[in-house]
Amino acid sequence: MATQSPVNAILDETTSSSTHPSALQILHDWLTTADHKKIGLMYIGYALLFLVVGGFQAILMRIQLAIPNNHFVSPQAFNQLFTMHGTTMVFFVGMPVLFGFGNYLIPLMIGARDMAFPRLNAFSFWIAAFGGFLLYFSYLGAPGLSGAGSAPDVGWWAYAPLTARAFSPGHSTDYWTLAILISGIGSIGTAINIVATILCMRCPGMKLSRMPLLVWIYLVMAMMVFVTISPLTAAQIMLLLDRYLGSHFFDTQAGGSAVLWMHFFWVFGHPEVYVLILPTFAFANEIIPVFSRKAVFGYPAMVAATVAIGFISLSVWAHHMFTVGMGPGANTFFVLATMTISVPTGIKIFNWLATIWGGKIHFTSSMKFAIGFLFQFLVAGLTGIMLGSAPFDWQLSNSYFVVAHFHYVLVGAILFMLFSAFYYWYPKMTGRMLSEKLGTWHFWLFVIGFHLTFDLMHIPGILGMPRRIYTYEADRGWMMWNLLISCGAVIQTVATLIFVYNLIWSYFKGPVAGADPWDAWTLEWSTTSPPPSYNFAVIPGVSSRRPLWDLKHPEDPDSNYE
């Protein structure tokens, strides 16, 4: 029995333009745009570019480590590779792609025409982009330890005293510092925009309790950006002062403290993990219900858990420093705080499972990646609890076990959910559907490659393989594991290339999506695909958390139950 419930409601109608602008006009249009959707797409495109670069660096490192006593790259180049890979993936892939989705989706989801400060939005993107370019200019212009043209090589933590001028002469470290500093300005600008947009520009009827969970989570994430980027910026300025103006913040020989840098960095660094992963929770909150054909389970608990994660994540940073010797009191506090954060996170996992439970599940590519995310995030959380216990961490700190754990979070959870988001919102952004067949290939190859790489990576860590090691002797027993790990990385690369091909092919040849290809419930699906520059011809009004459900099913609207 099929039903269709037509509803007359003034929402939108796009005027089509038949003129074809020149390439110069298109370039001018994109360079000067203040439209949140174009800026969002530029963020995403910029992040994908750096994803390819960072992925290429990872492959080079895996080739170097695949067999013992290998000299595929020099030790200096290897140091630069892991420094640039970590910095790129966190600051120039993770942050921009999530800001990109936020930029694109938040105004559409809350029924607004643009972000609160469109010009600040453009400025934030461009300055973040120039930060990335400045970092990579160091490959050409930075005279560092190994001469002209050397990139930063102090690791993405840039621990003191390695960053002091005595140990890091030349400007390679300065490029790292300045690039992070100016991209941080962009992050703060975007966070201001997100908070102001969400608090001030919601459409009539959209109370806080009716906001889509994605919007709620972006609000918390933006608040966290304020708190986390500030200490990092302060630390970068202090480092510059140490290096050039004779201050001694991190100079232990002159009364400074190297541990002070660690605290500054991890006060930023650990909440940053949540800044990166919270938006992927946001994607899961939108995608899992739609493909389970059920409303999300436990909306208030999800909001409360998000806010709780936002607060607790600010008090766990020193679990990265158990081996520093902080003392039993501090160790105990940070162990307990780290354990505590698993409670709201667990609530979220249970709620997603409860949403799927009993649902009419549609196994689209997007849903497959979302389910992969659920499973892998759980495993990543379990190894996180292991490392969050100080005695365990004392044994495995700075080993490949830690590398495996955080890649389980960053790839197994964040990247999987990002892929899911691409499959879900690509039709809205381009008006074309991504190929499900290629998506299925992408999913299964990536799952196989991911587990081959990162499941096995725990083992050399347990066997004592330290992170950042350039090469190793054949008698350590690590070779077979490393070879398999590198094979997994190659499979992931093939899967990613299929994804990139799918993005390009579908843009030209993919089936036309229509406004609402998933029969979804949030406002972005009420306008055309891609949306017009003004988003909505008439600002919509909402009376529940699923306004499109209400329009499609006026006989049984959600507003009766909320």
Place this chain on the structure above:
Amino acid sequence: MHINQEHSRVEVVQLPSPTAWPLVLSLGIALLCTGLVTNLFIGILGLMLSICGCVGWFFQVFPHESHIDVPVQVGDVQVLSSRTLQDRLPVSEMHRKFLPIETFHIGTGIKGGIAGGLAMTLPAAIFSLIKYHSIWYATNLLAAGGFVSWANASDAFLSEFHMRGLLAAAAIHGLTSLLVGLLYGAMLPMYPRSPIVTAGLVAPLLFTGILHSALGIVSPILNDRIDWFWFIISQIAFGLVCGFVVNLSAKVRTAQFRALPFAVRAGIHISSDAGPQEPTEISTTDQKNEKRDRPE
């Protein structure tokens, strides 16, 4: 989505006008920073671009924000759902889920945790007295998990009174007791048969098993010196007292109860939520609540 062309009309939407000044300003700042590590002239160029960007941006928004008018056509839109409804085979009421209409108040778990935590100290103190002739041994042993410097402490040291040991142990024990008490409050209604066996035997043994496998990681010193026989006795003491206190408390009604029809809540009519043996017709309110949890 289907657009009805007959009722469309033209309106104008104002949007922020495109501008290059944010790009200029950001490029200026980036070059200003680049000048610090490359060449002074690049820094000067960056400064000039920054000033131009600021001035240009200023005149974009003052005295009036620059905008463009975008003509739009507004019309009626039919929002359609592509969902399908399927007739389902009737299933037995026995296969339906039954959500509890009553549970314990959250304070019950806290009270149970406090009472159980106090009861647990008795076997621990007896163990300390019998084995080490001091009631402080168990206290200090628990606290030692938080103090690295106590890792190699002697039995004599652990048998003495230490204020920081007492405070640390009180904090660890108090917090754990509260959390386990809350767990009891939440879970005991799920196992209504033989609550004392569940609370006093099954749960303590399960908890002991979990702790036995994990204690080596959580607190190696406690793992080395713990006496598992006395630990199980203290766990059972906790479980019995906590379970007793929890079960003694009156239950409160859940949201499921409030969702029942008035006739059921008033006791005039028996709800199907009362249990699988008493099936009744599902009321309209029940159906509405089901919709939230059931797929299309």
